[in-house]
Amino acid sequence: QVQLVESGGGLVQAGGSLRLSCVASGRTFSSYTMGWFRQVPGKEREFVAAMYRSGSITLYADSVKGRFTISRDNAKNTVYLQMNSLKPEDTAIYYCAADMAIRISPARVPSRYDYWGQGTQVTVSS
Numbered sequence: 001q002v003q004l005v006e007s008g009g010g011l012v013q014a015g016g017s018l019r020l021s022c023v024a025s026g027r028t029f030s031s032y033t034m035g036w037f038r039q040v041p042g043k044e045r046e047f048v049a050a051m052y053r054s055g056s057i058t059l060y061a062d063s064v065k066g067r068f069t070i071s072r073d074n075a076k077n078t079v080y081l082q083m084n085s086l087k088p089e090d091t092a093i094y095y096c097a098a099d100m101a102i103r104i105s106p107a108r109v110p111s112r113y114d115y116w117g118q119g120t121q122v123t124v125s126s
Helices: none
Strands: 004-007 010-013 018-024 033-039 046-051 058-060 068-073 078-083 092-099 120-125
Touching: 004 092, 018 033, 018 092, 018 120, 033 068, 033 078, 046 068, 046 078, 046 092, 058 068, 078 092
Parallel strands: 010 120
Antiparallel strands: 004 018, 018 078, 033 046, 033 092, 046 058, 068 078, 092 120
């Protein structure tokens, strides 16, 4: 069983920055592919970014590419999402997720992830 706890959300003006953190329990964090997703009420959960277990492969949604950066510190069992140049359309609940499977590259599909955090609200005002 893996527990994920996100933090770092909040209210920010358009153009501002936030850094989300997600701390994972368990001794094998370095073997998990970690992903960030977001969801707006009434819409499906949307892929944001993911990082392969070793950190060698990262993927981003087109909507955040060049603005968001995913990183991980395996010694701290933590994955980060640095969000710059935030836009009102980035407003959502952000979730981190862990994928236990061994894949060629990180998955973009929520159903591929085994564990989820409780989410942290990000609100970007115009």
